[in-house]
Amino acid sequence: MPERENLKRTEKLQLMLDEKELQAIDDWRFENRMPTRAAAIRELLRRGLIATPHFEEPDAEATTRDFGVVDETVEAALKSSADKS
Numbered sequence: 604m605p606e607r608e609n610l611k612r613t614e615k616l617q618l619m620l621d622e623k624e625l626q627a628i629d630d631w632r633f634e635n636r637m638p639t640r641a642a643a644i645r646e647l648l649r650r651g652l653i654a655t656p657h658f659e660e661p662d663a664e665a666t667t668r669d670f671g672v673v674d675e676t677v678e679a680a681l682k683s684s685a686d687k688s
Contacts, residue, residue, distance in 0.1 A: 624672035627681060634684065 620628070632643035662669070 620672060627673045627677065630681065 628643060628647070629640065631637075631647065632640060635643070635646075637643035637646060
């Protein structure tokens, strides 16, 4: 990981998740030995931003309810990861 000198986080982001979404993030955090939930979320965001070119553009007509953390694709990936452990 690159070192970040004098990193000051001054913006707060509030995000509401359901129980299943939070559990998926926490499971990923512990499997990857992340120090905090916030660190895990930042790492997942970083990876998502890097992977952006590999995904289709979101529907411009979609509402916030159309976006979730856990869907069938994620559940299959989490199950596959757990089976390998």
